[in-house]
Amino acid sequence: MRRITCLFIGLSLSASAIADTLYTNMKGYTLTSPAGEQAVLQQFSTMLVENGKIQAIGGQALAERFTETEQTVDMQGKTVLPGLTDAHGHIQSLGTSLLQVDLRDTDSVSAAVKKVHTYAGEQPEMEWITGRGWNQEQWQQKAFPSASHLDEVVTDRPVWLIRVDAHAGWANSEALRLAGIDKDTVAPEGGEIVRDEQGNPTGVLIDNAMQLVEDVVPEPSLQQQRAAYELAFEHLIKLGITSVHDAGINADEISVYKGLHNQGRMPLRVYGMIAATEPKLAQLLAEGPYESDDQKLTIRSVKIYADGALGSRGAALLEDYSDDHGNHGLMVTSEEKIRDLYELIIPHGFQINTHAIGDRANRVVLDNLAEVYNELGGRNLRN
Template identity: 30%
Template sequence: MGTLWYNGTFFTMTEEGETVSALYVQDGRIYDLGNKEHLEKRYADVIERRHDLSGAFVYPGFVDSHLHIIGHGEKLIRLDLSEVSQAEEMRSLLERKYNQSSGDQWIFGEGWNENNFPDRKIFHRLELDEISPNKPMFLTRVCRHAALVNTKALEMAGITKETKDPTGGVIVRDDHGEPTGFLLDTAADLVKEKIPKVTDEYVNRALRVAVNDLLRVGLVGGHTEDLHYYGGFKQTFDQFMNVIDGKQTKFRAHLLVHHEAIDEMENENYDKGSITPFIELGAVKIFSDGALGGRTAYLRSPYTDDPSTSGVAIHTEESLQKLVREARNKNRPVAIHTIGDGALDMALTALEKYPVTEGRDRLIHVQVVDDTLIERMKKLSVILDLQPRFVASDFPWVMERLGEERIKHSFAWKTLLENGLHCAGGSDAPIEPVNPLLGIHAAITRTRIGENHEGYLPEQKLTPFEAVQLFTTGSAYAIEKENERGKIAKGYVADFTILDQNLFTVTPDEILTTNVVMTVVDNTIMYEK
């Protein structure tokens, strides 16, 4: 028995402009497509349910190719600082949070960004001490590659003037060598290790809140990296199995596995691939550098606005190659976080030395490139994870970081596509808003919301079709599911993002007023407006 979906415009995404007006779905797969009269006649004896879409617009289900689902849930249940635009506002929110806390619990904040402040202020630990003198405070920067902590947190971690910078991290210090409370990349891990372990209930709550929110904004799935930070592989994976049970909750979660979680995963007798129809284990995740905001992205030459640093390489060239080699010994692809051109160079060298034999590697972010790096990527079996919203968030200040020459080859989504590189689209939530319509808008306009100009590096604008491809066919290709996901075609999964506007004909700013009518996963309505 099956379902007839009709009275809508269904974009197949097989070719630009190709549509049908009805679908027949059976056993969670698209069985046939065409028009209502044809399908009604052909399947009259087996149609069990009918969905009249009242003229809505149906797309293959949008999938976020790179995010941190539990981190997104934390942002929703913790103090969210991502929209703060004044240092005083941030102080006020922290004071309120402190006054609402009890006992000796930690004070957490998520997503602050000094580039949103007129004075670009970064709080000193002594200022945080004024807010929270006796409770440890840990405030994650928007990039998640830096954190602010107060003196209590530093003391608990044993960080003093004499503490050496850890490999792949920086303890920012004042002119006297004293820690300021600003910790970059692995330096923040010294404090994270002292944070009380999360409970199953906490992870479950953050994950459940996040998945419900992703469905609300039209996402049917996401490629996420969470399995190393919440009590280890098993504790986190068990909650994915509990929340995404395939009955009450259907959502297609493709889980990247941090290289430090691989051994535990194997000890639990799990391997890459599908665990359930909705949960898959994917590539080995490796970080090669940080982010441009905190100047920890690793560049081949110094930052234009701070010539004293070229950023932070999380691993040496030798250790990065060793991690890739170990993944190959287990027949696994890798997913390498690489933002700076120095990090990309290192990553490509490792992939060239140890080419993938099974599956596809992915390079995540790929924000600073040049023609030589592009030519090297074209010779490898790689998928590029792009985050279009980074353009809206990082410009114009990122031009100060990179300078006139490097910026010409940065955030170069159109150039990458024109060179035949396979690209997928994501948000990197909780770093950016998870709503895929915001990513599509940014890819098309290359502006911040409300700005009225031709766009940052306007030659890199994508067409509406290219932008939607990132979140449909692109995300499917990233995980070798291009023959069953990402299109509306026979044999493909019945996952749909149903909107009230045509993204291919509305003005770019009208994309921002588009509403999600339904989110359908496995022919099941998981969200309805």
């Protein structure tokens, strides 16, 4: 079945009988209110678009009413569905991952290492071997991997592989060396360097400790960043995703987005969340919320990282992990810092979106939000 996806913005229709574009001869389907299980499936064969937004859907009567249009498009019986919105995505990371070794489908550490070995052989010019998607919980032996596993296949170049949840990384010995990580390295607050019984780093870094390696990974050029975005856009559109909430972008990424939008190279809508770790956060907030005239690019929210993730044992829990006694996770951002961020962000009218996985992290986030509501307001921001 051939399928076209689009975003239904509105179904109201003015009295005017002239429109930009009339799409006819389609098999259209959408859901109308009420929401949930009571939603009603509506079929249509004609769609009216004005100024890039859908104004009405209907049948032959709608087509006959609008005979004067700038353009009429015969859809040749194709299926038309509402576009999908991804409410938590990372577009640049997606684009970059499409260029890296993909470890999502591996079922063992040996299978992951084999894919890294193959990829490294195919990319002899790459200074770093990078990838993403490993998940030890899906492996036959549910244990963290180690640098020694990677050292068996790649020793001449650093290897850095991000876990599927982006809350842990797996490095080979060369990457650890370049990052200066050894037995005496102290993990940063909100991070953990996983160690063996002798106290040596195993090669797995959790949450804020990942930055030790990230700091020495070469920054992609502006051209490489744009290529990653465009590759991700193409991938998402093919899946019918027409809007993405990009959860945690920095100042450089905002500039790339604005540049791509100004050049007409954004085929979908993006709701950007500024990363709370962005050094220029206060400056960006002072500039106020941003929305392009066509509403394709909106930046009016901030992403705060409260804790880590369960799979990497970084989610902040009230009690110890049942399989890791003495470990109750990590607060990536301290409670004091979270409160400071609320007081900084809310007065500027930006929505706050918080990554909070563990019960302890959720308690910290919700208790502080409740207090901030009483002091600063902000309920209308739907934090």
